[in-house]
Amino acid sequence: MKKRQNNNPNALELLTADQKTVSNINQxxxxxxxxxxxxxxxxxxxxGIDQKIVREISELKHEDNWMLQKRLKAFQHxxxxxxxxxxxxxxxxxxxxxxxxxxxxxxxxKTWNEVPDTIKNTFEKLGIPQAERKxxxxxxxxxxxxxxxxxxxxxxxxxxxxxxxxxxAYKQYPEIFQEYFGKIIPETDNKFAxxxxxxWSGGTFIYIPKGVKLKMxxxxxxxxxxxxxxxxxxxxxxxxxxxxxHYIEGCTAPMYSNDSLHSAVVEIVVKKNARVRYTTLxxxxxxxxxxxxxxxxxHENAVMEWVDCNLGSKVTMKYPAAILVGPGAHGEIxxxxxxxxGQHLDAGAKVIHLAPNTSSIIHSKSICHDGGRSSYxxxxxxxxxxxxxxxxxxxxxxxxxxRSRTDTYPTNDIREKNVETAHEASVSKINEEQIFxxxxxxxxxxxxxxxxxxxxxxxxxxxLPLEYAMELNALINLTMxxxxx
Amino acid sequence: MIITADESILITYQGHDQSILxxxxxxxxxxxxxxxxxxxxxxxxxxxxxxxxxxxxVAQGAKETxxxxxxxxxxxxxxxxxxxxxxxxxxxxxxxxxxxxxxxRINAEQLFYLQSxxxxxxxxxxxxxxxxxxxxxx
Amino acid sequence: xxxxxxxxxxxxxxxILTKINLTIQKGEIHAFMGPNGSGKSTLTKVIMGxxxxxxxxxxxxxxxxxxxxxxxxxxxxxxIFVAFxxxxxxxxxxxxxxxxxxxxxxxxKNKQLPVFKFRKLLxxxxxxxxxxxxxxxxxxxxxxxGGEKKKMEILQLAxxxxxxxxxxxxxxxxxxxxxxxxxQGIQQIKTENPQMSILLITHYQRVYExxxxxxxxxxxxxxxTKSGGMEIVKAINQHGYHEKETK
Numbered sequence: 001m002k003k004r005q006n007n008n009p010n011a012l013e014l015l016t017a018d019q020k021t022v023s024n025i026n027q028x029x030x031x032x033x034x035x036x037x038x039x040x041x042x043x044x045x046x047x048g049i050d051q052k053i054v055r056e057i058s059e060l061k062h063e064d065n066w067m068l069q070k071r072l073k074a075f076q077h078x079x080x081x082x083x084x085x086x087x088x089x090x091x092x093x094x095x096x097x098x099x100x101x102x103x104x105x106x107x108x109x110k111t112w113n114e115v116p117d118t119i120k121n122t123f124e125k126l127g128i129p130q131a132e133r134k135x136x137x138x139x140x141x142x143x144x145x146x147x148x149x150x151x152x153x154x155x156x157x158x159x160x161x162x163x164x165x166x167x168x169a170y171k172q173y174p175e176i177f178q179e180y181f182g183k184i185i186p187e188t189d190n191k192f193a194x195x196x197x198x199x200w201s202g203g204t205f206i207y208i209p210k211g212v213k214l215k216m217x218x219x220x221x222x223x224x225x226x227x228x229x230x231x232x233x234x235x236x237x238x239x240x241x242x243x244x245x246h247y248i249e250g251c252t253a254p255m256y257s258n259d260s261l262h263s264a265v266v267e268i269v270v271k272k273n274a275r276v277r278y279t280t281l282x283x284x285x286x287x288x289x290x291x292x293x294x295x296x297x298x299h300e301n302a303v304m305e306w307v308d309c310n311l312g313s314k315v316t317m318k319y320p321a322a323i324l325v326g327p328g329a330h331g332e333i334x335x336x337x338x339x340x341x342g343q344h345l346d347a348g349a350k351v352i353h354l355a356p357n358t359s360s361i362i363h364s365k366s367i368c369h370d371g372g373r374s375s376y377x378x379x380x381x382x383x384x385x386x387x388x389x390x391x392x393x394x395x396x397x398x399x400x401x402x403r404s405r406t407d408t409y410p411t412n413d414i415r416e417k418n419v420e421t422a423h424e425a426s427v428s429k430i431n432e433e434q435i436f437x438x439x440x441x442x443x444x445x446x447x448x449x450x451x452x453x454x455x456x457x458x459x460x461x462x463x464l465p466l467e468y469a470m471e472l473n474a475l476i477n478l479t480m481x482x483x484x485x
Numbered sequence: 486m487i488i489t490a491d492e493s494i495l496i497t498y499q500g501h502d503q504s505i506l507x508x509x510x511x512x513x514x515x516x517x518x519x520x521x522x523x524x525x526x527x528x529x530x531x532x533x534x535x536x537x538x539x540x541x542x543v544a545q546g547a548k549e550t551x552x553x554x555x556x557x558x559x560x561x562x563x564x565x566x567x568x569x570x571x572x573x574x575x576x577x578x579x580x581x582x583x584x585x586x587x588x589x590r591i592n593a594e595q596l597f598y599l600q601s602x603x604x605x606x607x608x609x610x611x612x613x614x615x616x617x618x619x620x621x622x623x
Numbered sequence: 624x625x626x627x628x629x630x631x632x633x634x635x636x637x638x639i640l641t642k643i644n645l646t647i648q649k650g651e652i653h654a655f656m657g658p659n660g661s662g663k664s665t666l667t668k669v670i671m672g673x674x675x676x677x678x679x680x681x682x683x684x685x686x687x688x689x690x691x692x693x694x695x696x697x698x699x700x701x702x703i704f705v706a707f708x709x710x711x712x713x714x715x716x717x718x719x720x721x722x723x724x725x726x727x728x729x730x731x732k733n734k735q736l737p738v739f740k741f742r743k744l745l746x747x748x749x750x751x752x753x754x755x756x757x758x759x760x761x762x763x764x765x766x767x768x769g770g771e772k773k774k775m776e777i778l779q780l781a782x783x784x785x786x787x788x789x790x791x792x793x794x795x796x797x798x799x800x801x802x803x804x805x806x807q808g809i810q811q812i813k814t815e816n817p818q819m820s821i822l823l824i825t826h827y828q829r830v831y832e833x834x835x836x837x838x839x840x841x842x843x844x845x846x847x848t849k850s851g852g853m854e855i856v857k858a859i860n861q862h863g864y865h866e867k868e869t870k
Contacts (some may be wrong), residue, residue: 399580406573409570411569415567419560420589420590425571425584436674437711440695440698441699443728458714
């Protein structure tokens with residue numbers, strides 16, 4: 001995901017110049033987002049995975065034995081676990097053709113001036129404005145497998161906030177790592193969490209101390225830039241008691257002909273009375289398998305909100321989870337999926353109520369068009385003793401043509417009688433009277449469709465910061481153009 | 486089951502004691518222009534358990550299908566457990582499809598009202614369950 | 624400028640309009656009267672190209688272009704505007720964004736307006752037409768009252784400035800005060816754009832105090848049974864539609 005295309009004059013110039021020669025919107029998209037920079041990766045362990053590669057990654061990172069052992073154990077589980085039999089078709093992933101470790105620059109860059117020019121050029125093309133850096137409170141930009149640029153406002157450091165790439169955090173705060181790493185999502189959780197644990201590299205680490213409330217969102221950008229490269233970032237966020245944080249991640253990826261794999265793990269601990277919002281704008285190119293495990297442990301009276309927008313990728317399987325362990329904990333998962341040609345987005349949510357007086361809301365909006373398939377898959381579980389728990393689930397799907405498909409698979413597993421749960425789902429096609437009305441005012445059919453789609457997802461988009469909302473709508477317009485009719 | 490005419494289907498189930506019901510029901514629309522209303526009502530007493538999957542599938546070509554699935558579960562027993570999956574698989578765009586699932590306990594206000602009119606707790610519960618199972622629009 | 628010749632229209636297999644003939648010149652105001660279900664609203668939808676209706680015979684031409692070959696969008700860009708009797712609601716779509724898209728689609732590339740400039744123009748227009756500014760930040764017709772919806776239709780008319788404005792029962796469901804505001808607005812747009820032709824569809828003659836028709840047409844059972852001037856209005860006023868029929 002690229003930042004603020006519409007505000008950046010360079011990005012606009014690039015777009016118009018290309019549009020002169022390129023009429024096909026997908027090609028334009030490719031030029032805009034899907035370029036591969038020409039610089040050699042400093043360390044490239046080649047493709048494929050075996051125990052030796054796992055050991056080498058750990059060695060290159062000068063890790064302690066416990067991390068190596070964790071990686072090896074995870075690798076073993078990855079080898080033993082079968083591919084999931086439900087959800088999307090993953091049989092075409094060739095694990096031996098994927099790069100498991102690539103390092104772009106030899107060292108972490110401390111200031112913007114030290115960032116290599118080739119990488120700066122990439123951001124230029126992506127349209128991240130110069131001024132934006134000052135505006136943004138802190139930007140961690142993941143390029144290739146490593147975070148190459150980190151900038152954190154001084155006052156935050158003074159407040160005791162730690163905002164680092166995960167590799168550095170592991171070295172600087174080993175005690176926090178020992179306590180939390182792999183505890184929320186153990187390496188044996190599922191095949192892809194195991195793979196991530198075995199070969200993880202980069203990602204974001206955030207610690208917010210007691211009582212610190214961050215009003216401005218923290219942001220990070222991710223890209224894949226090597227053909228067949230796997231991206232296995234690992235994110236760990238710990239929000240201490242009474243703290244507040246909003247973290248945003250967004251990505252764009254280059255277009256390549258071979259399949260790529262993105263398999264991240266995000267672990268979050270929300271302690272008593274704390275509040276975490278984690279927003280994702282996912283726009284991988286449509287050859288990427290995006291298989292992500294995200295889970296938050298929510299303690300007493302704490303709030304966890306996942307806002308998850310999925311536009312890209314060939315296949316996405318992602319079910320952000322909130323485990324409500326403390327009394328009064330609240331979990332909320334808002335998601336959007338837009339599946340077009342050749343895409344299967346199997347997204348959803350998981351909430352597990354383990355304590356009394358816990359509550360949850362799941363709101364999913366999915367759209368499929370041009371032969372795409374969107375599926376909602378959810379789990380709501382309430383264990384005995386989680387009395388007075390409440391949950392509300394709403395899934396709405398919009399299906400734009402008869403080549404597309406939408407599914408809803410919600411599991412409601414209720415083992416406590418003193419609860420209230422409600423689940424609603426609806427599937428509808430685009431309303432023809434609305435299309436007629438908009439066209440009668442001079443909008444094209446594509447514009448009309450895009451407008452109705454943006455209206456459909458508006459209840460979730462309004463939860464996004466303004467610039468992201470604008471970007472998402474622009475991306476939807478771009479995606480919908482020329483694909484309908 | 487395959488829907489061949491406009492239908493409204495009521496499925497009720499009461500689970501007692503240690504009973505366990507593990508069931509998958511498939512409702513399939515293949516023909517166009519058909520309307521189906523499926524209402525599933527489940528009451529679970531004591532330690533009864535249910536694992537119920539209801540799949541409504543609208544196949545390609547079943548244009549103008551209008552279908553709604555509603556599952557209501559009343560948990561009475563302390564150890565009662567319900568696992569409910571109301572699934573939709575839609576392969577046609579000119580359809581209206583929806584589902585709703587509500588898992589709840591007996592409404593305390595209703596219980597209080599009936600008891601205030603002299604019914605015992607058991608009698609009040611019985612009345613409410615009777616009403617729940619008999620009234621399809623409730 | 625605008626000419627319908629021998630137009631017959633079906634909906635599925637039912638014949639609903641028969642041999643309609645109508646010519647509207649630049650700047651003229653035409654009124655269509657007739658009982659409910661006589662085909663007035665259908666005719667407006669057919670002119671705009673609604674997919675429910677099929678033309679079985681005849682032509683609709685605008686400046687000699689055959690409209691029946693054009694998409695709904697192209698008809699709008701050719702200068703036809705319908706203020707609908709029941710504008711649809713589109714949830715989640717912000718009015719201002721939508722109106723800017725509509726406005727810019729009708730402008731040549733070099734006259735298209737960026738967000739802030741458009742907002743300024745929109746505020747001016749809204750003020751002129753007594754449209755409350757808060758309506759501009761609502762969603763497209765979502766949960767608007769009947770009167771508010773009609774006001775927003777007229778605001779769109781003012782932004783698009785079509786060659787032919789078709790007002791389908793713009794007066795229905797309005798109290799007298801609201802009617803006055805809306806028709807004063809239309810009057811104002813017409814004064815600013817004297818070349819704009821208007822096709823008024825209405826049950827009631829109270830509208831003619833604001834827009835005096837040059838021609839009046841009576842429509843009954845899918846046909847134009849009488850065309851003329853204000854004398855038709857008087858006759859209907861005295862005898863009703865049925866008297867007219869039996870005479």
